[in-house]
Amino acid sequence: EPEVTQTPSHQVTQMGQEVILRCVPISNHLYFYWYRQILGQKVEFLVSFYNNEISEKSEIFDDQFSVERPDGSNFTLKIRSTKLEDSAMYFCASSGETGLAGSEQFFGPGTRLTVL
Amino acid sequence: AQSVTQLGSHVSVSEGALVLLRCNYSSSVPPYLFWYVQYPNQGLQLLLKYTSAATLVKGINGFEAEFKKSETSFHLTKPSAHMSDAAEYFCAVGVGGNDKIIFGKGTRLHILP
Numbered sequence: 001e002p003e004v005t006q007t008p009s010h011q012v013t014q015m016g017q018e019v020i021l022r023c024v025p026i027s028n029h030l031y032f033y034w035y036r037q038i039l040g041q042k043v044e045f046l047v048s049f050y051n052n053e054i055s056e057k058s059e060i061f062d063d064q065f066s067v068e069r070p071d072g073s074n075f076t077l078k079i080r081s082t083k084l085e086d087s088a089m090y091f092c093a094s095s096g097e098t099g100l101a102g103s104e105q106f107f108g109p110g111t112r113l114t115v116l
Numbered sequence: 117a118q119s120v121t122q123l124g125s126h127v128s129v130s131e132g133a134l135v136l137l138r139c140n141y142s143s144s145v146p147p148y149l150f151w152y153v154q155y156p157n158q159g160l161q162l163l164l165k166y167t168s169a170a171t172l173v174k175g176i177n178g179f180e181a182e183f184k185k186s187e188t189s190f191h192l193t194k195p196s197a198h199m200s201d202a203a204e205y206f207c208a209v210g211v212g213g214n215d216k217i218i219f220g221k222g223t224r225l226h227i228l229p
Contacts, residue, residue, distance in 0.1 A: 042206075043206060045218065093160075104162050104165065105162075107152075109158055110159055
């Protein structure tokens with residue numbers, strides 16, 4: 001069964017460093033998302049991406065964040081200069097049903113980012 | 117704006133007992149509602165979704181949820197709990213199309229032997 005994959009499963013970095021979190025969405029999907037979950041808190045939407053551009057972003061997704069689909073398979077989230085408060089589990093998701101309401105988003109297993 | 121509230125961050129039930137996880141939503145437009153499950157060290161898996169068709173929605177693993185507009189609720193139930201149901205459950209609301217999903221804080225379900 002197709003699934004969303006994410007690498008690495010755990011990333012440890014120093015404050016101020018750049019990190020790139022990688023995701024491989026389901027191959028025929030068209031919509032891509034990043035969410036994050038700070039430990040003990042709820043899953044929060046960061047950004048959605050369609051047709052090679054951001055379709056929506058949250059207040060969390062400031063200038064330190066960027067997303068890219070560098071090729072036909074990968075979808076990346078870059079944090080330019082990490083802060084302690086960026087420590088969280090980051091989930092990638094994809095969906096493929098064009099325009100259908102309530103389309104299912106398929107989630108990856110997550111990358112746990114720890115900023116020291 | 118859309119939001120969901122999950123009552124109870126932890127729920128414990130005995131194996132074989134009824135599971136009831138509560139979720140109330142707030143939405144200015146007809147909502148699309150979801151329940152996701154997260155097993156330890158895994159991603160989020162869709163249990164079921166409501167998209168304005170039948171108000172009683174059946175999902176995987178014997179779970180179901182009923183949309184009640186008058187109560188703005190979408191509670192998740194399962195008649196008989198199994199040890200393998202131990203996980204974190206998230207209620208979520210979507211606006212439609214392929215828009216973002218807004219999650220509740222989650223309820224951790226513990227199954228007692």
